[in-house]
Amino acid sequence: MRFGAGIWLFGQFVDRYATDAYGPEVSTLEAIDAAGSVGDIEVLDINYPFTEGVSVADVRAALERHGISAWCITPHIYTREFRAGAFTNPEPAVRRRALELCEEAVDVAKQLGAPTVKLWPGQDGWDFPLQCDYREVWRLSLEGVKAVAAMDEAIRVAIEYKAKEPRVHISYANAARTLLGIAQMGREDIGIVVDLGHSLFAKETPADALHLVNDHGRLYTVEVNDNWREWDDDLPVASVHLVETIEFFLALRQIGWDQPILLDQFPFRENPVEAARASINTMRAIDAALDRLDLDALADAQQRQDPLASQRLVTDLLLGGARVG
Amino acid sequence: MRFGAGIWLFGQFVDRYATDAYGPEVSTLEAIDAAGSVGDIEVLDINYPFTEGVSVADVRAALERHGISAWCITPHIYTREFRAGAFTNPEPAVRRRALELCEEAVDVAKQLGAPTVKLWPGQDGWDFPLQCDYREVWRLSLEGVKAVAAMDEAIRVAIEYKAKEPRVHISYANAARTLLGIAQMGREDIGIVVDLGHSLFAKETPADALHLVNDHGRLYTVEVNDNWREWDDDLPVASVHLVETIEFFLALRQIGWDQPILLDQFPFRENPVEAARASINTMRAIDAALDRLDLDALADAQQRQDPLASQRLVTDLLLGGARVG
Amino acid sequence: MRFGAGIWLFGQFVDRYATDAYGPEVSTLEAIDAAGSVGDIEVLDINYPFTEGVSVADVRAALERHGISAWCITPHIYTREFRAGAFTNPEPAVRRRALELCEEAVDVAKQLGAPTVKLWPGQDGWDFPLQCDYREVWRLSLEGVKAVAAMDEAIRVAIEYKAKEPRVHISYANAARTLLGIAQMGREDIGIVVDLGHSLFAKETPADALHLVNDHGRLYTVEVNDNWREWDDDLPVASVHLVETIEFFLALRQIGWDQPILLDQFPFRENPVEAARASINTMRAIDAALDRLDLDALADAQQRQDPLASQRLVTDLLLGGARVG
């Protein structure tokens, strides 16, 4: 298992109530230092623009200092300027500005050696019934991502889907919708971020979504965390859905995933370094547990679609214990 | 506007608590008579097998008596025999039996002049984490529908998606996933039932889902009802989500839908004929209201993605009233 | 740990799709035999009326044969007759009939030595906006339960709350609302069934709900199962929410619960005896695991409200594993 993180895990959190933020400001460089102090982070997904005064050279130096690679560059296409949409903004000038920002992100990705620009168009969608022309919003969603993919042959684009927040309904809402959009775009260099928490939130079965995306050849990157399935709570891995998380990691084994697995957490009230370590420890422990799982017995139970048999394997693995009957 | 109904609206309802049923038994012929008595039902979606002792000739005669056409034949692939799945059942013999039943339904469709066999594989999916091999279940889901589509050149197949019930997770869960599966099947004679209630339940925006399916050329039939977005309650049209229902009917106008709109209701505690009339009356009233809606002003508001402007048009339409500011 | 079950676990299941039922008919006596064959069932919650032709003496004999006691008698106040409500039915005659049925249940409880009549008014509530006068429905809900409690000094009444199904909105929807109603009724012999699955479904934190009910002195009986939090799926214990189930059993220890814990499962597609054993095995394994949990460390973490610390205790317990950082 190899690990990475979204750099925001180590940043400053704010929300609409704690408007004075959950902690002090953190520069991009300080966040890299924090990531480096975790001890197991190989790669980072880095937001662009960086915090004020930080250059690409500064970021490269900080990453090198910690032996960390840039995995994705994720442009901030969901800040004030883009509050009414980035790719789907009704104003052509704002859409152009979104593409310019993405182009800068592509350039930064090349400079930092990151293979991927991640797009998370969290302001692209709608809030109310009857607000927009859904066909036009979808067309703009596709057009925008396609334009970014066309910017540079060497940089691929990964779409991170999410059902909502900050927009009440986000265009790229779930895995199937995003795959459908990618097919419409007709390019080979556009893929998907499967984020375990976003999949839970989209009411998907995450292991099923992972296979679906992978079988379509579009699995570019994987993010992990947990939530209560009703919001993108970004809690540590397996803090709520342990059984489904185990199933997700089993699916990662099945597809032979050997790329890093990235943490996507918002530890509003916890120490970020400790919160990252908690998830990594849990993932290592899940990985070790999977080594002990009788995969033949599980395959046999699944071939019969026998839930009591597969559950018993999991329960034995996690709880041990004597048996009745 | 033209109307139809699923014949089950006029049948006997049962659930796991009122195991003595919510009313007396109703034969297929009695249900057709009830549908005929509504006064506005042009077409029916008819379950097959019929109730005991009823022949195709009997059904044809009953339909002719009321001037009703058969719109779909929907095979019962979700009864006891198929409780662990129809197309995805782990037992090959049960899968074969499901296909045989579908073949009979195709034959009945031809005999009754129905253009479509509707497939609702409500037992195909899973209940528990780790129960099955998701890739295999998806493969079987596609294989089964494809086999039915291949049965007869003249009969097309429409998939009705739903997130869950009776299976806890159903394979064909939402519009995008179903479109993706249809693309994988690679046939031109497989389409989708967009059911307004199933779309609400799938946390979709129904008007958006309708356009998406239509733009992919896969809109075969439309069903309507309402629910509380957390279950397939099958309530009368617009009883809960009036604004979104208006938006859905506007989308039907936009795509030029001139086929019947079918009621999919389960009036457990109401008179079915009255429950059907309630929905039809509501739909006629929505249709009349749409005639009064300023479509240019709406298009302008939507082009600007201005929710306050589009909401005001709807509020004025429904509530009238003086204005502040 | 002592175990019991709702007798329905061993009965025939039906729903609105598999109207030919998920399996053959099962008499009350056959269900008791099945419960006896599990090997660990001490008590049963028994529905009244029994299946046709079964007398109280027959039930007593069957229970004695298996060394099982009657724990609750639960009258069928949610069948066809009561489809529009039992205690809250708009027809006074139906409300009277509901009370008569409850009176028979009270009498059967006395004859069988059961201390409790359980009331689950699953048809009492509403389906649509504007359907009813909420104050009157609540008044009738209270009046009905209070009348049953007054029937016999020796028999107490336990209300089983649930958010919905079969009624779209059920009056006794969650723990707090039910406690509030009990306070309004002003009697000491009315309590609550905390059903782990109903609590998950009501979006409660089950361990919190258990303490709340217990601290109000109203915890009469406990039922267990699991679901996906969006419906009362009645799956085996801990099949989805292992961590929260462990927390719930820890809460049962904290309050010193030494009464039986009853299974409330609907194994639509599984062998009921095996499904019951699966849950019992899981509960025994959880119980053994709780013996290994460092309760002082957990109390310390909880006193500090430190989620990473308490999660680590649980993760270590379930997964073991080495540590980073």
Place this chain on the structure above:
Amino acid sequence: MRFGAGIWLFGQFVDRYATDAYGPEVSTLEAIDAAGSVGDIEVLDINYPFTEGVSVADVRAALERHGISAWCITPHIYTREFRAGAFTNPEPAVRRRALELCEEAVDVAKQLGAPTVKLWPGQDGWDFPLQCDYREVWRLSLEGVKAVAAMDEAIRVAIEYKAKEPRVHISYANAARTLLGIAQMGREDIGIVVDLGHSLFAKETPADALHLVNDHGRLYTVEVNDNWREWDDDLPVASVHLVETIEFFLALRQIGWDQPILLDQFPFRENPVEAARASINTMRAIDAALDRLDLDALADAQQRQDPLASQRLVTDLLLGGARVG
């Protein structure tokens, strides 16, 4: 109908993505000016502390300039300092600081002539399973509110319940739980804010919750908005749930509510003054529509619990139209 607003409607919005905020900074005085420009705002719910440099005298003068009264003072007990809880914070020193801030709010309420201090302990609760001792958190929740109520005889306290956000689970989660807590506190000067959106979000039936709170004598203030029932979206009134909003306003008539109705909106992407006017216009139109509603016919339908009859009254009111059958 009389109207008011939460002052935050006119303030600066920020969230965890648009960390540069959805618009520029707004001082308390500018927000009062904006409220005054709406044209129909009689009262304000005002957050304390005010923005920097603003005194009580400044606020009083600004209110007087617009003929607006202070309705509630709402202390900011959910900012950084209180991120791990205000009344339930594990640190006694932080709990004391929360009470000090509330005491200042009580004092400001007296100075401004506001009858009520509103408490919204949005950080009081938990995020993870096993994080805390639920009994202790509940005890602290009650103790804190009770202490504030005891601060001044002339100022009463209103609790605003919400299911979650920012805390993943908030202690005062719904109407019934809050009423139960108030009963435990044993004081007469503690009541409830029924917020229409929070009630929808809590999966309550808002009109039912309103009656329940009012019948317990605890309805202190009413806030309105709309959402998609899965989050506290704070959209304009009736933008999603028109029928239930009409039902809610009918319930307000039934209880004879003659106090102001306060807007609780977050117009992230709209002009706040226009968003406020949109809601007020909708409410005036609903009010006018209610004048045309046949209340006797509705009462008759509700007495029979006949949903088709009551729906028809609403549909006729909103849509008019001819009738079938």
